[in-house]
Amino acid sequence: MAETKGAAARRAAHGRNARTPELIELYARMVTIREAEKSCGALFAAGEIPGFIHLSDGQEGVSVGVMASLRADDTIASTHRGHGHALAKGLGLDGFFRELMGKADGACKGRGGSMYVADLSVGMLGANGIVGGGVAIALGSGLAQKLRGGDGLAICFFGDGALAEGIVHESLNIAQLKRIPILFVCENNGWSEFSPTSTQVTFTLEKLAAAYGIPYFGADGSDVETVAELAADVVDRVRRERGPAVLEFATTRIRGHYEGDSQRYRKDKAPPVDPLLVARARLDERGIPAPDIEAIEAGIRAEVQRAVDAARLSPDPTLESAAAEVYAPAETTA
Amino acid sequence: MAETKGAAARRAAHGRNARTPELIELYARMVTIREAEKSCGALFAAGEIPGFIHLSDGQEGVSVGVMASLRADDTIASTHRGHGHALAKGLGLDGFFRELMGKADGACKGRGGSMYVADLSVGMLGANGIVGGGVAIALGSGLAQKLRGGDGLAICFFGDGALAEGIVHESLNIAQLKRIPILFVCENNGWSEFSPTSTQVTFTLEKLAAAYGIPYFGADGSDVETVAELAADVVDRVRRERGPAVLEFATTRIRGHYEGDSQRYRKDKAPPVDPLLVARARLDERGIPAPDIEAIEAGIRAEVQRAVDAARLSPDPTLESAAAEVYAPAETTA
Amino acid sequence: MSDLRFAHAINRALDDAMASDPGVLLLGEDIANAGGTFAVTRGLLDKYGADRVIDMPIAENAIAGMAVGLALGGFKPVIEIMFMDFMTLTMDALVNQAAKLHFMFGGQSAVPMVVRTQHGGGLNAGPQHSQCLEAWFAHIPGLKVVVPSTLDDAYALLRGAIDDPNPVVFIENKALYPMKGVLSDDVTATPLGKARIARAGSDVTIVSYGAMVHQAMAAADQLAGEGVSAEVIDLRTVQPWDEAAVLASLAKTHRLVVAHEAVEAFGVGAEIAARMAQIGFDELDGPIMRVGAPFMPVPFGRGLEVDYMPTARQIVEAVRATDV
């Protein structure tokens, strides 16, 4: 697990990277995801969210830490476990809940739901129901960033299980060959559905990236500051060098593969490392008063509850309006 | 390019590997392929062979050297450039020419032609019109070898350009994960159709194999003895260890990508390294009388000519007989 | 006779096939330890071991390609592709390789393999987890395509598919998995290609397959109340499909409706209708009507999906529309 020189130097000098947001801000963003997903779990259990949902509890540090360095014109392609990515990239809670509840004013007008949630206005190119499906889309988006000029970049998130899919390898090769400004971010939670990924993938991403000659960086994904600092450096590098890099974070999938998964197969009985608890303990250490933190948490909870309540009142979409958008009309382009 | 210890030791002791056939025999097999393909080229130019044909001139050392260690129950899956593999594995000249000329008594009854030539009775699972298409088939065949018990193995041949296809990576992972007795043989001729593979693939197979933890061996493919010795060791290893290995040979594609390709794009003006000339020079060195060699060559030429003449007289297939074999009848299994 | 669910009938077919033929192997993602995402393969790992019930990494094209190699190597692999939407990743292995080898190699070898997958909506799984793509495979010479609708057929046709020396795409409808029913004691492997008359009738023929057969039966019930006697044909196998059975029914009823859950346009129903508009033309007393999903991706939202799914009511209306 290489570490950028810049990050090490900065840590030595200042204790933390001045370019990344304050920890309290990162913490608040993680709490937003956690609270939103808690509500998702409850709404799912109550039958108010239909379909399949994959919660990212335990992985918020990656979403928040990586997205802290991105701009709205940077693009990301996500996975089936995409709530955290979407919210951290800027999808609002209203569009989010309304989408998951299948409402007409959801981010995708209730046609996609959890596995396909997207907000192109903030550069979020969609969760994806296909493992590896977003990787090549991000690659194309990265090529668009390059051809447009400027210093934008694309990111694809993917899980450790996705490493078995050919598309990831095709994309690594092309990214390096064509010098595409794309950051491959692997959220390694050790699981591929109900199977330990060690039974599915025989290589490490670090060695693989080395074979491709793509710079690789890895870190503990449950420490949001570490993630943010490393990501800031690596994002910066991709912006400047206009070529790919790989980032891998060790994370914990706290809940089941999807909601409703009893996780009986799970043998790793050690308590999960929770990025929220890690950050919270550090805030305490740094002397941030508990009531201040609790006020932030309460505010987020209220905001989430408000969004949920509003989503409940939102109208259902009609089949006619859906039917009208199977094809884009001629004027949509240009 | 690692070399097996055994091969080095044997070379030191005996000058050559006693388990591999005499050079004169290897040479004769290469001449058979070369002469057969020469006829293919002529028949193609004359319109007697239709379709697309991809000749393997320059790569005979790999086909002959690798196949020297295989048994009939070992299986191989080949590529679009599969003539050499097929003939070396044991497909007869009659079945070969009749197939390429589309005759009813061709190896595949004239339904496949050059790109799909196969002879399951000698473990040749087919050339393949899809780049990478044979790799997973060989993987399954290797798993069959493993599950059947015994010490059989499967081989997939593929070109350097195929390294860009996801299926190759999926297969490497599964081969190692499931410990499948399969030998991945890359014929690296530096070209992927009309493009130098250096513009298409950003990694070396050696480094890639290392990432997967799969033993890798490489050698000069234009020296048939080197190929045969190395292959003997590696095949042996796969037989014993019941797990995958990777072999890569540097070769030269002497002719165009396909017949009719003028190769105007080709900048590598150095004369190709021809495995037949290499072997022939060594036979001279070793004092094999030229007339003996020429007699062998003449015999092969006559044999090829006889097969071509016979193929010309062979009957054309009928659509009815083809239509009758779209599906296997129930009694074919078990 | 045992009271089971649809998923259990499939499990039992796999179990019995594995017990009777040591060459039958299962490969798929999370099918062994986890027993399958829809629990269809539960218990088989314990019974047959990890050499025959094989958990695979997420690499659908390689899994399908391996099945071809295993089939050529004398085994009868049954692979599971978790959702039919993921079959998009297996198309080279199935279409260019599995489907063609027997023909293309001049009949040298059969390719006995089965791809089990599931299709269909009703679970709000969204556009990439609900598609019915069977028409693609039915268009490919060399493949067979089976879509069972009942427990007995799930068992009998899966046994038949495993016995068949050709590559078979065996499609389960996800909404049927929990369906309770009875598995007959005497059910055995059924050769592929024979339709089943699910309900005899004389006024109109309703051809269907898979989950939609149940809608067709409901429609027939309703029509009976209106004095219309509908014959319901369950195709069971859509490639090859039982043209003779459909034609015989049409010759009796002179009116035809074809219904499936897949998108109507360019779906399986198009072939059946087109064929009958040729060979059954003289029998037809009215237009051939089709019932299928509208031309859009399967939408996620609850109400949207309900409105999207073809229903018994639409079949009834289609039957009325055949009566010009």
Add this chain to the structure above:
Amino acid sequence: MSDLRFAHAINRALDDAMASDPGVLLLGEDIANAGGTFAVTRGLLDKYGADRVIDMPIAENAIAGMAVGLALGGFKPVIEIMFMDFMTLTMDALVNQAAKLHFMFGGQSAVPMVVRTQHGGGLNAGPQHSQCLEAWFAHIPGLKVVVPSTLDDAYALLRGAIDDPNPVVFIENKALYPMKGVLSDDVTATPLGKARIARAGSDVTIVSYGAMVHQAMAAADQLAGEGVSAEVIDLRTVQPWDEAAVLASLAKTHRLVVAHEAVEAFGVGAEIAARMAQIGFDELDGPIMRVGAPFMPVPFGRGLEVDYMPTARQIVEAVRATDV
């Protein structure tokens, strides 16, 4: 007016589209330096540079997926998949991603991209290099499918496809590439979805597309000699297809034949026939006949392939068979 070949018309369409819109990019295997396996993209690298004419490694699924990302990023990628048979490797990107994003994201963005590929037999390219798979794509909501038959249409429809804000599969027939003809001076982009009456007639309607249109014209010639006036409709776009034009012709002729090179069963012709057996039923004076390839992989051998390919003669016979 210039005397050109079919391949040149496509080249010119690409050239003009790139000249008029800097967002148009080409990606594909050996399309830049080598100018394409069939020389269709020759000269474009020199004219537009390596940033816009991009040689890609052999990785079809990634190429197609990248096109989606480029389209979302404001470009209009035109990718080349060398043989339609290799589209099997792009199905996830095209079907699960490209086709669905506009709908599935609630209309947030269009996905303007074109996949150029070529299909068809006649070159003895064998089972994995000759397939006509357009029916697959026509079945997928969100995709458009175009198959031109003339030089003018190759130009006009490709310009139309590039202008279209949706993912379009643009299919060239490999046997047409060397076809000589005239490219009209005034040819411009044509919106997709409109059929062309290739020959007016009054006794029977022959619907076709792509290379088979030329067989249909030859059949019409022969029929004229027998006193039968055939109207030949060139669909040009098979998704969406011009239902109104076919119905209008049928209302005039009352007899219908649909012909294509693809395998007949479950092919594009099935949808057209099925639809007319519904909405055109009252107009029909005889069975709807289809002409397509037999249900087998495209065989390699010269005589085999000739016998396999559907011909004008078969169309003539089909026309006769509509007259019961």
